[in-house]
Amino acid sequence: MEISRLIPARSAAASEPGARPTGASQTARDRLVYRDVWAREGIRPPSDTARAMIDALAPSADGPRPHLADLGCGAGRHALHAARQGLRVTAIDHSAHAVAALQGAVDEERIDCCDVIQGDAFAWLRELTPSTLDAVVCFDSVHHSSADPERVEETVALLASRTRAGGSVLVTLLCDITYSTGERPPGRLLVGEEDGAALLDRALGGHRLLTDRRKPVRVARTTSISPSTGRPVPASYGATRVLRQYQIV
């Protein structure tokens, strides 16, 4: 098993004069938390909206393979579904445990169209030539990119600018996140539902909105860091997921 390569955080910012970094290196907190989460969860089924978007992109037997990027892919539920449908996939996550789970599935199924990368997905995206991708899935991960709403807005706009006209962007933003431990993880965008929806409007408002949903999410078993001990502890969290799917114009 070989993970394709490592993308260092902030490499893109260094290569583009005047650019602000879009991503950040994985925090020590997230390394601990996601080691636990991805060891426990494995590969879950894809979300219904992502599945429908991916299925609509599936190539014919001899047609060209559309290129989909799954940014902050976790254990790769959307990447794997897309690769099984014959899309060319780039799947990126900070977490070594997440990408190892995905690479294991890719190897086991002898999939040859899925590039699995451990690193900063948003730095990778910034380095990409504009209008290159056919589709992007960025599911429950962009709020990790910065605590600053302006920077998250720039990152969301980047999803569209790296996708060709006619291509698809599926992005979700978790809002009103509340952990049972009372933790407020550093480096996270912690905004309310209306502010989150307005951020997505500003970042992607010029494109054709295909799906707009808001859904309460309750994750009964995750890992958090206890504010009192600084140690990983079992926890639950609640949030509102603002989901948007756009066709790029």
Ligand SMILES: C[S@@+](CC[C@H](N)C(=O)[O-])C[C@H]1O[C@@H](n2cnc3c(N)ncnc32)[C@H](O)[C@@H]1O
């Ligand atoms: C809540 S999980 C969602 C995983 C997956 N998208 C899904 O729907 O199952 C968030 C994931 O984003 C990853 N992540 C956060 N910021 C990232 C970044 N800058 N680059 C790569 N991965 C990142 C985390 O490591 C974590 O696996």
